[in-house]
Amino acid sequence: MSPLNFTHILTQAVDELSAPESYEGLFLRHIEGDPLPSGRALRRIVDLARAILFPGYFGNSTVNSRTLPYHIGVNIEQLFEELTGQVLAALCLADNRVEEGRNEALHQLAAERAARFVSTLPRLRRLLAADVQAAYNGDPAAHSFGEVISCYPAIRAIGNYRIAHELLLLDVPLIPRIITEMAHSETGIDIHPGAQIGEYFTIDHGTGVVIGETCIIGRNVKLYQGVTLGAKSFPLDADGNPIKGIPRHPILEDDVIVYSNATILGRITVGRGAVVGGNIWVTEDVPAGARIVQRK
Missing domain, CATH: 2.160.10.10 (Hexapeptide repeat proteins)
Structure with a gap:
């Protein structure tokens, strides 16, 4: 086949893929300048949450009781900033209005929801501590809490679910489902955030x-x-x-x-x-x- 024929094939594919009837429901028309949710950023957010909830097991492994407040403070500040950005992206995706002051209002709303999520972390730690204990007590093959936290896919999936569920309760769109699907792909455990x-x-x-x-x-x-x-x-x-x-x-x-x-x-x-x-x-x-x- 000559290069000319290749060009024809490529051009035809472009034409067909650009036809409106081919992308109906599949083309994201977002407002120029609006951020989009990032899977990579959400993974960092989940990793930061794990480092806060299970200090020493995730994040900086050299943390000790003396340096713990510092490490948690740094992680919470970074979590708040990154989560605000991702919640803003999700809110922008869900809100396709074009009006004056929209972005500023959405940023304020995103920061509020991120802060409210941070306030749930002590309760999330208590819940996950009970889940770890349930896994340890329910499995004779478990030798320590550390083994359960570090190795058990259920704790990873339940942890992602509990983070996502809190975000869902805060009316954060899209992100809760992305977070639970991350755990689903890693563990084979599919828990809907709702x-x-x-x-x-x-x-x-x-x-x-x-x-x-x-x-x-x-x-x-x-x-x-x-x-x-x-x-x-x-x-x-x-x-x-x-x-x-x-x-x-x-x-x-x-x-x-x-x-x-x-x-x-x-x-x-x-x-x-x-x-x-x-x-x-x-x-x-x-x-x-x-x-x-x-x-x-």
Whole structure:
């Protein structure tokens, strides 16, 4: 094939890809000068949060009790600045108005939400400390809290989820989903930031776990690998489109255990202290204290 023919092929591809009907819904038309969220920056933000929440395990490994306030102060200042920039980018992406003072107002809103997120970090540390303890107490192969914090994919995924969930509660668009999807790609654990998960939560092994947006999970719940907490069906509106935002995922009350590859679908309740065995399909309520297993 001659170079001329190559040119024709390339030109035709450009023409086809530039046709409006080819990029409908796929072309981001943002206002010139507005920032865009950065995956690299969000990874730095998550790393900074980990260094604050688990000092010594992440970030500067030479930190000690004497230098801890300094290191946390530096990390929080950097976290606040970088998070403000990323929240601003997300707000700009969600707001396509062109009006005087818009950017200044959005920057102020972004700084406020970033500061409010920083204020949640002490509570996040308490929650994650309980999650680490749950993982350690629930796994005889765990030899120390340090091993759990450093090695267990569940702690990485739950940590990202808890950060993302707080940002979602602060009405930060897009970023919470990016943060949980980072953990999903790293660990194979898919937790939607909209799920509500109580303290002392753990996932053993974790690969293939899916927790849907409207799940409510109580305290001291343990899941094993391959568990799906999903939706059974998607109600449609008058035009045949899925109705979004309605409760459609399971509720797991306190002290529930769900073993590997169980699939629990729909807005059903698994009662307190119930045990759901492995490889089971559950679409009806499970009474408190029940033990659901496969029939022999």
